Structures are given as structure tokens and as C-alpha cells.
Amino acid sequence: MNGILPLWKPKGMTSFDCVAKCRRYFNTKKVGHTGTLDPEVEGVLPICIGSATKIVPFLTDTKKIYIGTVALGSATETEDATGNVIAQKEVVHMPGEAEIETVLEKFQGVITQIPPMYSAVKVNGKKLYEYARANEEVERPVREVFIHDIHLLAIDEDKNSFDLFVECSKGTYIRTLCVDIGKELGYPAHMFKLERTKTGSFSKKNTVTFAMIEEAADNNEQEKLLSPLLEGLSHLVHQEVDDALRARIKNGQKLSISEAPETNNPFVFTNNEEVLAIYGQHPDKPDQIKPIRVF
Known part of the structure; x- marks a missing residue:
């Protein structure tokens, strides 16, 4: 199968x-x-x-799409609701819609994140959560991610929380995003709840x-x-080919750049909706393309 x-x-x-x-x-x-x-x-x-x-x-x-809840007033060691509280501040006045939306605009596009200590990101061959569990400090890498869309869905004043819609690139930590949004609003915060509603x-x-x-x-x-x-490859450019070229592609042959569609990214060769291979630019020969995966 x-x-x-x-x-x-x-x-x-x-x-x-x-x-x-x-x-x-x-x-x-x-x-x-x-x-x-x-x-x-x-x-x-x-x-x-x-x-x-x-x-x-x-x-x-x-791209991934998430629906998440930011809880203001407390931060946790894991940046979500499962961890121990490490900082607290009373929410005297819950931020309103305009204030939250203004802050969210700062997180559109390219942003930098420091991965949570309780994550599987590796530093010196060891996962960050392994350092965290051993109470060892380590410098975490700063990473760039892309937020395609982020906006407010609802505010719950009784719980000092609000729901977000986030469309983002791979590698985005929504937990960290919630914490950073809270800081911009002047409060310690954590991700209370999260659901991923779309991948590709x-x-x-x-x-x-x-x-x-x-x-x-x-x-x-x-x-x-x-x-x-x-x-699963709908986000890549597709190029339909005839039966003659199909045989060469299935054999994993390098091809002329003239056979490729106009894209700088990897692309898919198909024949009658059958995925034949994923090809890309040859790294050493600009006039050729070569297979990355052959099926």
C-alpha cells in the first residue's frame, strides 16, 4: 500500500x-x-x-494552519498549560480587540524565535528537553520563521485569554509565539490550547x-x-510529460533544462496523473536538471 x-x-x-x-x-x-x-x-x-x-x-x-489560545497572566516552563508556572502578573485590564490586533501585526512576515527548552531541537547532538530535564543551561539557536497570516478570533475576558488564527511556515513554535505576543501586551503568557487544522x-x-x-x-x-x-505535492509545480519522456524519467536520467517548467524550486513530473519523479536544478550543471526522488 x-x-x-x-x-x-x-x-x-x-x-x-x-x-x-x-x-x-x-x-x-x-x-x-x-x-x-x-x-x-x-x-x-x-x-x-x-x-x-x-x-x-x-x-x-x-504551510500549516493553527487555531490556538493565548492565556495571559502566567508563564510556564514549557510555554504551554502542562508546565509549572514560572512567572505571574495580575491581568487588571484585559486588552481589547484593537490593542491585540495592533500587536499581532508585529508578528506578520519573517520573525525570529528562540525554541522552547522543552522541545526536540538539537544542540550539540542533544535535544533541548534533555537539557531541561537535567536542569542544564544551554544557548538556544535563534531561528527565522514566516507568519503568512495571524489574526484574532475571539476574546474571553473571564479567562484572560484570546483565540488566534495562525498560518505559518514549518518550524514555527506556536507556544513561543503565544509567549512573545503576551510580552508585547505586557504580560507573562502561555499557550493554553492548540489545534492544527491544515497541513499543505x-x-x-x-x-x-x-x-x-x-x-x-x-x-x-x-x-x-x-x-x-x-x-501531498500539490504545492509544487507539476509538469505533465509524454510516454517517451516518461521512460527516461522513470530511469532517473538527467535531462535538459529545456524540459523543466519555469521555477527555481523542485518540481514534479507526471504522466496521466501518475507521479513519476521530483526533479530539481543540477547543482553543477546549469543546463541540466536531475532527479531528487523517483517513484
């Missing part, structure tokens, strides 16, 4: 837990996820099965749950739940 499982990851499971479970349901070791979600976060987590694992880095490198072309409305997967497995119909590779 080959394809993409548009999984709705439940709370309480790590992304690797989901991969391990899918290996059992689909009876294969060739399973990979496309972007880590914290255990307490639920949402869209496309899982690549079989030959679809070849596109994991390309599907990971897509996969959205909440077309996801499947583990209950649905289990039922399909009982009837030996798991393959019906899989989306085609093309859906």
Missing part, C-alpha cells in the same frame, strides 16, 4: 506513537509523519505510507481518526483511506 493517510492526531499521543500504530494497522515499516505535533496538541498529521515516505520532506515543508492541502474536514482506521483494518480496506501522492 502506498499513499498519504490524512490522520487527525488525538491528544495524549506523540507523533511517533501515531507512526508506530499505523505500522501495525498497515502492516509495513515504511511509515513516516510529516511534522511533529506535541502530545497535548490535536490536529492534522499526514502520515506517509509505503513509497509515499519519499515525499516526507516535501510535505513537511508546507490536507485539512481537518478530510482527516481520518484511529477509530476509522481500525474499522478499515478489520475489513482489510485500509487502502481506501489513503490519498494519492499527487495530493
